[in-house]
Amino acid sequence: MTRFKSEFLATLAERGFIHQTSDDNGLDELFRTETVTGYIGFDPTAASLHVGSLMQIMMLHWMQQTGHRPIALMGGGTGMIGDPSFKDEARKLQTEDTIAANLAGIKRSFQPYIRFGDGPTDAVMVDNAEWLLELNYVAFLRDVGRHFSVNRMLSFDSVKLRLDREQSLSFLEFNYMILQAYDFVELYKRTGCKLQMAARTSGATSSTASISAGAWRVRICTLSPRRC
Numbered sequence: 001m002t003r004f005k006s007e008f009l010a011t012l013a014e015r016g017f018i019h020q021t022s023d024d025n026g027l028d029e030l031f032r033t034e035t036v037t038g039y040i041g042f043d044p045t046a047a048s049l050h051v052g053s054l055m056q057i058m059m060l061h062w063m064q065q066t067g068h069r070p071i072a073l074m075g076g077g078t079g080m081i082g083d084p085s086f087k088d089e090a091r092k093l094q095t096e097d098t099i100a101a102n103l104a105g106i107k108r109s110f111q112p113y114i115r116f117g118d119g120p121t122d123a124v125m126v127d128n129a130e131w132l133l134e135l136n137y138v139a140f141l142r143d144v145g146r147h148f149s150v151n152r153m154l155s156f157d158s159v160k161l162r163l164d165r166e167q168s169l170s171f172l173e174f175n176y177m178i179l180q181a182y183d184f185v186e187l188y189k190r191t192g193c194k195l196q197m198a199a200r201t202s203g204a205t206s207s208t209a210s211i212s213a214g215a216w217r218v219r220i221c222t223l224s225p226r227r228c
Contacts, residue, residue: 038063076127
C-alpha cells in the first residue's frame with residue numbers, strides 16, 4: 001500500500017518510480033492542495049532519446065494525467081558542456097548546429113505521451129539556452145557561484161568518483177551542477193515550478209546533487225528574494 005495520499009505520487013509509487021524525495025510529506029501535501037508545476041531536463045547528446053528516457057517521459061505523462069503541469073526542459077545550454085556523471089572522460093563538445101539538430105529530433109519523442117498547449121495542465125517545452133547563454137560570467141559568479149560550497153560539491157559521487165579514479169575533471173564540467181541548479185531557480189521565477197525530477201539511472205547521483213543544489217537555491221530566493 002502506497003504511503004502517499006496524492007494521486008500523482010501514489011501513481012508513481014505503485015509503479016516503482018520513486019527512489020527518494022527531499023520531503024515526502026511536504027511534497028505529498030503540495031500535490032494534494034494545488035496544481036503543481038514540475039520539470040525534468042533532457043540534454044541533447046544524441047539525435048533521439050534512448051529507451052531509458054521513457055521513464056522520465058512517463059513521469060511527466062502521469063503528472064499531466066493527474067491534473068498537474070509538466071515542463072520538458074531541453075538542455076540547449078547545459079548540453080554545450082555535458083554531464084560529467086560516471087564518465088571516464090569529458091564528453092565530446094558539440095557544435096551549436098549539432099545541438100540544434102539533436103533538439104529537433106528529441107522533441108518528437110514527447111508527442112505521443114504529453115499534450116502541449118496553453119491550458120493550466122498543458123505541458124510546456126523550454127530550452128535553458130534562453131537564459132544560460134545570456135549570462136554575464138562575472139555577475140553569475142558573484143550572485144550565484146558564491147552560494148555554492150566547493151567542499152559540498154566535491155562530496156557528490158558524480159564528482160568524487162572521477163577524482164578517486166584519478167581521472168581528469170575539467171573546470172567546465174565542474175560548473176555543470178551550478179548551471180543545473182540555476183535552471184531550477186529560473187523555472188521557479190518564470191513559471192512557479194516547484195519540483196525537479198530525474199530517473200534513477202547511471203547519472204542519478206549527478207541529478208540528486210543538482211536537485212539538492214537547485215532546491216536549496218530556490219529556498220534562498222523564497223526566503224530572501226534580494227539574494228536570488
